[in-house]
Amino acid sequence: MNTAIATDLAFDVRGLRKSFGAQTVLDGIDLSIGRGSVFALLGPNGAGKTTTVQILATLIKPDEGTAVVGGHSIADEPSRVRRIIGVTGQFSAVDELLTGAENLRLMARLRHVPKDGREALIERLLRQFDLVDVANKSAATYSGGMRRRLDLAMTLVGDPQIIFLDEPTTGLDPRSRRAMWDIVRTLVAGGVTLFLTTQYLEEADQLADRVAVLDGGRIVAEGTPAELKAAVGEEQLRLRFATAEEVGKARDVLAAVVPIDLPAGGDELELRVPTPANGAAVRSVLNALAAAGVEPSEVTTAAPDLDDVFFALTGAPTKEES
Numbered sequence: 300m301n302t303a304i305a306t307d308l309a310f311d312v313r314g315l316r317k318s319f320g321a322q323t324v325l326d327g328i329d330l331s332i333g334r335g336s337v338f339a340l341l342g343p344n345g346a347g348k349t350t351t352v353q354i355l356a357t358l359i360k361p362d363e364g365t366a367v368v369g370g371h372s373i374a375d376e377p378s379r380v381r382r383i384i385g386v387t388g389q390f391s392a393v394d395e396l397l398t399g400a401e402n403l404r405l406m407a408r409l410r411h412v413p414k415d416g417r418e419a420l421i422e423r424l425l426r427q428f429d430l431v432d433v434a435n436k437s438a439a440t441y442s443g444g445m446r447r448r449l450d451l452a453m454t455l456v457g458d459p460q461i462i463f464l465d466e467p468t469t470g471l472d473p474r475s476r477r478a479m480w481d482i483v484r485t486l487v488a489g490g491v492t493l494f495l496t497t498q499y500l501e502e503a504d505q506l507a508d509r510v511a512v513l514d515g516g517r518i519v520a521e522g523t524p525a526e527l528k529a530a531v532g533e534e535q536l537r538l539r540f541a542t543a544e545e546v547g548k549a550r551d552v553l554a555a556v557v558p559i560d561l562p563a564g565g566d567e568l569e570l571r572v573p574t575p576a577n578g579a580a581v582r583s584v585l586n587a588l589a590a591a592g593v594e595p596s597e598v599t600t601a602a603p604d605l606d607d608v609f610f611a612l613t614g615a616p617t618k619e620e621s
């Protein structure tokens with residue numbers, strides 16, 4: 300019996316909870332994600348991103364809560380959910396002993412792609428994912444980027460409506476990361492819904508229509524990347540100093556000028572000061588510093604990034620679990 304629920308939502312998630320032993324990993328997660336959009340679940344290592352994906356992909360069960368994925372309840376119709384999703388995770392489905400083409404062929408059989416369409420599909424995917432030249436080489440010889448592309452190509456066999464990408468670019472070099480982003484953009488143009496997890500703020504910013512920030516088992520913020528950035532002001536002054544001592548001094552001086560805790564910058568020699576990017580505002584910051592005898596070695600203005608958003612929301616920089 301098909302008890303599909305009519306909805307414009309690809310995901311309708313209410314009150315998901317999950318603990319492992321005494322450790323509460325998800326402490327009440329609600330999500331509404333429209334069809335055809337890219338959603339990014341952003342959080343540091345150990346925040347519970349993979350656990351969320353595993354629950355929504357019906358690989359593990361939540362302790363509490365409900366989720367409707369592509370119109371099907373994960374509790375009542377897990378096999379229907381499985382039929383319309385594809386999952387690429389940190390544990391890839393690629394069989395290293397097989398070639399790229401053989402991996403795709405195996406997946407086509409598993410996904411019941413009709414026999415007469417299989418080879419054409421495999422050729423198309425090899426082309427789409429730039430794997431034609433290595434199609435007949437064993438996957439064990441592939442670079443990290445090639446393996447990730449093959450994994451994603453395998454996920455597309457069977458035309459899933461919803462694709463989970465669990466940290467798709469972790470460990471890839473910048474070039475492979477950009478290549479993966481381009482592939483993701485092509486997928487979205489084709490109409491699929493993407494549920495992406497990432498620790499990279501820039502990745503969420505680049506790809507996602509909406510972002511949710513997961514911290515301490517809860518969603519601490521949700522919105523478009525632009526909305527989240529707006530939460531920390533439109534502009535910031537980035538001040539770089541020569542020594543940590545100068546940074547400390549500047550922090551004390553600016554505490555009187557800017558009435559918020561200053562987030563640390565990309566490294567400990569940078570301070571990020573939320574301020575309008577106009578002459579008067581910038582001058583007042585620099586004058587206050589000069590009066591105290593602290594001179595930044597470098598001054599730039601920039602839009603805040605999602606690192607700043609994370610700091611503003613949680614009072615701490617993104618932290619990996621210890």
Ligand SMILES: Nc1ncnc2c1ncn2[C@@H]1O[C@H](COP(=O)(O)OP(=O)(O)OP(=O)(O)O)[C@@H](O)[C@H]1O
Pocket residue numbers: 319324342343344345346347348349350351498620
């Ligand atoms: N099967 C399990 N048994 C016990 N603990 C688990 C299990 N799966 C996950 N955990 C724990 O749950 C927490 C969240 O893990 P999860 O993998 O969901 O985080 P994550 O946000 O995906 O992190 P990462 O970026 O490291 O993959 C971690 O502390 C992890 O050790």
